[in-house]
Amino acid sequence: MALLNPVEQRDLGQFFTPRVVAERIAAEPSLPKSGVLRVLDPGAGSGSLSAALVARVLRERPALTVGVTAVELASGLHDTLRQTLEDCQETARALGGQFNYELVAADFIPWAAARVSGVLDLVGEQPRFDLVIQNPPYRKVARSSAVRRHLQSVGLDVPNLYAAFLALGVHLLTEGGQLVAITPRSFANGTYFRQFRKQFFSLLGVDRINVFQERGALFADLSVLQENIILTGTRARRSEKVTIVTSRGYADPTHERLVTYEDIIRPDDPESFLHIPTDVEDDRAADIVAELPATLADLGLNVSTGRVVDFRVKDALRAMPTADTVPLIYPGHLQNGRVNWPLPAYRKPNAIVADASTASLLLPAGYYVLVKRFSAKEETRRVVASVYRPADVPADRVAFENHLNVFHRDGNGLDEPLAVGLAIWLNSNVLDTHFRQFSGHTQVNATDLRNLRYPDAAQLRRLSENVRPGEWPSQDEIDALVLQHVLGGADTTEQGGTVPxxxxxxxxxxxxxxxxxxxxxxxxxxxxxxxxxxxxxxxxxxxxxxxxxxxxxxxxxxxxxxxxxxxxxxxxxxxxxxxxxxxxxxxxxxxxxxxxxxxxxxxxxxxxxxxxxxxxxxxxxxxxxxxxxxxxxxxxxxxxxxxxxxxxERTMRRIPVTLPGGQEITLSPGGQNELLDAIVKDFCSYFTPGGIALYVGDADEKWAFFDNDALKALGVTVDKHGKMPDLVVYMEDKNWLVLLEAASSHGPVDAKRHAELQTLFAGSTAGLVFVSCFPSRKEMRRYLQEISWETEVWCADNPTHMIHFNGERFLGPYLAQP
Missing domain, CATH: 1.10.10.1820 (BsuBI/PstI restriction endonuclease, N-terminal domain)
Known part of the structure; x- marks a missing residue:
């Protein structure tokens, strides 16, 4: 989007929604068949989300009136946004739909906060919305900022702008209204978002979560290192089951599964972490961790971030150790389960001066377990742990930099077997699989580690029994030790997992x-x-x-x-x-x-x-x-x-149909069969009088009627695995086979389908006529660009008329070109 310069885009935290992503988001909400749908598009940008939603409504719910309130701060986008909304209005008008809009040129945060608090001097209650659809901006919220003051005025406190948009959006919903948002999933865990999670999920019940295996494509220009999800929820309504949708990218095939609400937000979790179990391996890992016997408190252990924030003690830092220093350990010193110190070519200091000004930053020598707070994108595991051993770093005291999480016992070291066993458990694939369910970014918070359950002390010490001091086990060896000493031999990696x-x-x-x-x-x-x-x-x-x-x-x-x-x-x-x-x-x-x-x-x-x-x-x-x-x-x-x-009972619900030629059959209710009934009754009466039906496909039963002998006589040998048209009618007087597709469910005769049908009926001695049938002209307009040339189109709402797509004749076959 060239309408914003990079500086303004960065300052606003704004990134724009590609069309394929907008269509994916617009496909999420449930739409009523009629009435009025009041939509809020906060941070509307160029209007791509609103446009995708309106396009869907015009296709699927033509009787539904849509009113969009689009809020956008950036003045450079207003003309483009207005043009998008005008285009939506003109398209709706041309198709007989109803659409209106309001473009609000304002900062969404104070605009929404004022409506939530009801302080505006306006008559009557401020309208709320049936649907909030958004791609919120990503930007940290400074403690002294006006944004934070506006949020605090309505009882909200969030660390990032995207969470503010989500929180205000759900507050502006009617009861039963829906929110759909593409958002980073960093709010799913961690201390900073705790209050947001509690408030947000107390108001919104989660319905669906779309997870993408490709990390950060939408946020790449902002260097945001977390995964993105599409979250769909309903205010004041909680479903028993939540749908988890997984795909590699936005346009790739999806895999759906249903989980219970308690699987994503545990009722007994004081942190209200959002878990996203995408497959059976996630389920097994979650079950294993949930059944572990100990908490950190049970083990008598603590975990906290390293005490040294290096820019605050710059004068005390030294590139290499000297007589008046102690070791300073950074994440870069952690290598293959151990601490490699000092590193002469390391870009960070290796030591810190030990004096009165730094005494509170130091810990006594001992065995500590260190976990990187930020894992690199190329790391195979999210949690990366190493053991600090006094033998590896000879010193009576040590300092740990703030980008490390440190497991300790009230500021002192652990016993060696417990430290080694704890590091092995933290490096296991079982723990990593569980951790990824609620952590969608590269940061590992101390709160996350405190919130986990652990093996008991005896199990942890047994994990260390076969680990020699100078070596560190491979990943396969780590998982084998966990299998033996923690899981009791129940293999969670093979088919069946822990199922006997x-x-x-x-x-x-x-x-x-x-x-x-x-x-x-x-x-x-x-x-x-x-x-x-x-x-x-x-x-x-x-x-x-x-x-x-x-x-x-x-x-x-x-x-x-x-x-x-x-x-x-x-x-x-x-x-x-x-x-x-x-x-x-x-x-x-x-x-x-x-x-x-x-x-x-x-x-x-x-x-x-x-x-x-x-x-x-x-x-x-x-x-x-x-x-x-x-x-x-x-x-x-x-x-x-x-x-x-x-x-x-089933027969009572079926649709009776009399075919051309007098045969009587019934079709299952619903789906495309109601259109198929209209095709038989109306199209055949007007355009194929005297024709004989040779094949009818039922939505429930593919071969509802099939005159195999008649087709064979015309040189057509039907492959039972071939995709037949919905209706085949033979006009004996003209020697035509009319192939009709009910396009309401599967689309029209496009170029690909045209070629498929020509191949399927290649041996026909009768000429082939291809007809796409639609329930209405509105439905037809969805597919105008796809319909193949040299075919016909018929709409059930205008049964006496037919549309011909190019070619030299109307309703007739075309001979194959030599």
Whole structure:
């Protein structure tokens, strides 16, 4: 953004949101179908966030009126911001939408603080917002600054401007309003943000957290050394489950998992750290650390930052030791678990004068554990610990610089075995995995280390037993020692983690036997199906069948359950296999219900869920008991009636459709099938009269209708794995095959899809006609730039009209060019 010079941009702490990031943020909030959405865009910059949100609303919620209040201080951005908002208004007007805006040329902090405190001399209560969407500026807040005074006037005290924007944003929300922000995650831990976390999370319930594995791309120009997250939350409402979304970069594929609210903010944590467990390894590490027996107080230990702040004692510093000095230890002296001192070529001083002016900065010789407060970006671990040994640094006293955390016992050293064992534990991969869940930057605070749990003193001392004084173990050796002496031999690195695999194998074998007794075939009684059954019953590996329950679960929740409790880390692309190869068959057999809470839920809804039937769970609780055989006979005898009742209920919800040619079928409700019904009834009546339907695809069942013989007669051999169009109609009088795509869910016939369909129907002796079908012209406008030439477009809200994209004829095939 060339409208701000670098100095002004730095002073404002401002960085701008790339389009792909803005679209990712705008995709986060839940949108009502209609009504008015009052949006606040603080620090609006050029307006990219507001524009991305308005574009989404016009696509997905055309009946929703959007009002944006955009607050921006930088005068150099006002013209650009106003033009962006004007463009949004003109686009909304052209598409029949409603959009209005207010551009506030002001500093957001005093503007928002005044509204929060209600001191403005205005009539009536200040309006609050339904949505706050923001990319807040990053800049430290000086203690004597006007910003801090404004914040303190409304009871807020934060160390950085981005946290001020977040805090004021949530205060300006209505109850039930949403906040979406891309932000550094440095607030997740540490003393400086403690008050902010407590206030912020008391008002806002977290709904979703997007985590990016690529560090700091958005903040690179400001040299901000922490990870960024997209945080989505709702004021005064806390969900039982929080969605964690992980991807490498902003535009890369995502992986979602659900965790409990207590997994991200522990109820018993006085610091209110925000934990972000991204996978099953994080879960295992968190469970291990939570079960450790000791705190630092239990161990009789303290941790504090090094006492020497070098610029305050410049006159006492010496490049190399002399008779009147003692060693001064910096992070650069820590090498491979030890302290290497002095370093003649080191750019920092190696010694400090020992006299009355520095006496309070010195500690007596002894064994200390030192942890770098700032780890370099290239470090493989976040926590890097070394042991200070008197034998390595001969001196009666020592000074530690402020960029080190020092473990000590009331200002004195530890015994050697305890110090070595503690350093080994701090350097373990288990501890590092846990630490990264709440630390999103390179700083390791003493508060973070105090807040951890530790092995007890005996375990720590056992860790040191095989470590020789002149050597330091490798990472593999460190993790092996921790496995042996702290984890009791339970391997957390292999598949299954701490889950006892003998119990898993036994529970899976029993589940396979049960599925066989329920007359499922070999494919539906394999390990995957057995595990899915155990998840649907909410049964841990060591729980008996009589403990079975039947919660409603989404596929992603089933997969998370299996990761956490069975050590089966199914990849995201396995979700479709579980759904199609296991859950569909369970539903067809009457073992599970689909969406019992909302039977008309659209097929493509992310909330699609499954539940074991009450009748089935009652039977399963008797498995392994003498009663099971009799209960099973009764269940199987009743099953045809149950299936008939379930089928009748599903049939009542299905959409009846009469095809061209007179055939009658039904389609599942929701999704694209409502559009498909309109295509059959209206498009075919107007544009393919007398045509014969040869294929119909159902959103729930791909091959709802398929005349294979007729297609073969036309030279078309259909690959069952090929992606068929939604409807194929043959016009015998013209010898045309009309291929229609319901574009409401999967998009139109673009150039790629055009080529795919030509390949799929390559042998056709009939001419091919390609039609993209939309529910409305508004929906069509989303895809105008993607629609392939030499194709047709039809909109259900204007059923008697069709749009032709270029070419030399209207509604007809084109011969392949030689």
């Amino acid at each position: 695999q003998d119990q898993v194998a036994e529970s899976v074998q029993q589940a396979r036997q049960l599925l066989g007794r329920l007359n499922f075939d070999a494919e539906r009684s394999n390990e995957r199906s057995a595990l899915v059954l155990r998840a649907l019953l909410n049964l841990l590996p060591d729980q008996p069948w009589e403990a079975a329950q039947n919660p409603m679960l989404r596929t992603v929740e089933i997969m998370d359950f299996l990761r956490q409790h069975y050590g089966r880390d199914y990849k995201p692309n396995t979700r479709e296999t579980i759904r199609r190869q296991t859950l569909h068959q369970f539903a067809a057999a009457g073992l599970v219900l689909q969406n019992p809470d909302r039977p008309d839920r659209p097929v493509n809804s992310p909330r699609w869920c499954y539940q074991i039937t009450d009748r089935a769970v009652a039977l399963i609780r008797t498995f392994g008991t003498p009663r099971f055989a009799d209960e099973l006979r009764a269940y199987l005898a009743d099953l045809p009636g149950q299936l008939e009742a379930y089928a009748a």
